[in-house]
Every structure is written in C-alpha cells, then in structure tokens.
Amino acid sequence: MQKYVSTLLDSMVRAVAIAALAMAVVGCASWAGAGHPAAPAKASAPDYNYIVGPGDTLNIIVWRNPELSQVVPVRPDGQVSTPLVDGLVAQGKTSVQIARDVEKELGKYVRDPVVTVIVTGFVGPYSEQIRVVGEAAKPQFLPYKQKMTVLDVMIAVGGLTDFADGNRATLVRSAEGHKRYNVRLNDLIKHGDIGANVEVLPGDILIIPQGWF
Numbered sequence: 001m002q003k004y005v006s007t008l009l010d011s012m013v014r015a016v017a018i019a020a021l022a023m024a025v026v027g028c029a030s031w032a033g034a035g036h037p038a039a040p041a042k043a044s045a046p047d048y049n050y051i052v053g054p055g056d057t058l059n060i061i062v063w064r065n066p067e068l069s070q071v072v073p074v075r076p077d078g079q080v081s082t083p084l085v086d087g088l089v090a091q092g093k094t095s096v097q098i099a100r101d102v103e104k105e106l107g108k109y110v111r112d113p114v115v116t117v118i119v120t121g122f123v124g125p126y127s128e129q130i131r132v133v134g135e136a137a138k139p140q141f142l143p144y145k146q147k148m149t150v151l152d153v154m155i156a157v158g159g160l161t162d163f164a165d166g167n168r169a170t171l172v173r174s175a176e177g178h179k180r181y182n183v184r185l186n187d188l189i190k191h192g193d194i195g196a197n198v199e200v201l202p203g204d205i206l207i208i209p210q211g212w213f
C-alpha cells in the first residue's frame with residue numbers, strides 16, 4: 001500500500017511539473033506577440049524610386065561624348081566627380097535627378113548634353129538601409145529593394161542563431177515615427193508559415209531578441 005501511494009505521489013508530481021512547464025510555454029508564446037501589433041503584410045509603395053547613397057556606383061553616360069562618360073563611385077561625402085564636373089551632390093537623389101544635374105553642369109562646356117545615369121552598385125543612403133540586430137546569424141545592414149520582405153532579409157543575414165526567440169522579434173518602422181511591430185520569425189523560418197512573411201520599408205530596423213530558455 002505504501003509503495004502504491006509513493007508511486008501515485010510521484011505521478012502527481014510529474015503531472016504538476018509537466019502542466020507548469022506547459023503553462024510557461026503557453027505564457028511565453030502569448031507574451032511573444034504582446035505589446036506590439038502584428039506587422040502589416042503589405043507595406044511598399046508602387047511609386048518608390050531608388051535613392052542614391054555613399055558607396056553606390058554610378059555609370060554616367062554622356063551621349064556622343066564617350067570621353068565624358070565614366071563609371072564613378074559616390075564618395076563618403078555623398079558627392080561624385082566626372083570630367084568637367086567636380087563635387088556634384090548625388091546622395092539623396094534619384095538617378096534621373098543626377099542625370100539632369102550633370103546635364104546642367106556640362107551645359108557650360110558642351111552644347112545640349114544628353115546624360116543617362118545608371119546605378120550599378122547598390123548601398124543606398126543610411127536612412128533607407130534595412131538594419132538587422134540581435135540574434136541573427138550575420139547581423140548587418142542591407143540596401144532596400146522594392147517589395148523586399150522579412151524572408152528576403154533573413155536569407156541575407158543567414159537566418160537565426162540557436163539562441164534566438166524569433167517570434168518575439170520587433171520591426172521598428174522609421175517611416176511611421178519608429179512605430180514597433182511584432183514579426184513571427186520562428187513561424188516563418190522554422191515552420192514555413194508564409195502568412196508570417198511581411199514586407200519591409202526603407203529604414204526599417206529588425207530586432208531579434210534572445211530566448212528565455
């Protein structure tokens with residue numbers, strides 16, 4: 001009888017422990033999405049135009065003037081230099097705007113210049129870069145691309161670390177006054193829940209916390 005009671009007590013203790021663990025897991029899962037609303041699935045605007053930043057490479061083509069055409073980097077100060085044009089501000093402008101500015105400067109020396117600017121190396125201005133911090137395999141910044149999603153971002157940074165609590169990740173949206181959204185990276189990456197994939201916007205910051213256990 002005493003052995004039976006002891007066995008029964010052991011079973012009850014195990015049951016209580018399992019129940020407590022289950023409640024803790026559910027509690028953590030519930031808390032994971034608490035505090036911030038879920039990020040909207042769609043975010044990008046159809047009229048987005050790429051903005052040039054330091055580190056970008058520009059192919060400046062002057063029609064019928066190959067000697068004035070060059071591939072040039074955008075300097076850290078955001079400016080570019082080409083034949084007859086020195087210290088032209090490129091940062092914060094589109095390729096079309098830069099082309100018009102080059103035409104204006106060349107017009108002082110060349111009759112009716114026609115300029116095309118093609119961005120061939122993409123970094124983008126700091127204000128538009130996507131930053132990933134925390135428990136990513138390779139935390140880094142990424143140039144923004146139209147229709148870019150959280151899944152694209154996570155592939156670029158090599159996924160999550162073993163210690164990441166992906167479902168508590170936070171997306172900080174600079175375009176909305178640093179509003180915070182919850183994103184479910186575990187569900188997306190580890191469970192293939194495509195419904196957890198959301199678009200990102202220029203300047204977004206993805207913060208991936210460490211798990212509690």
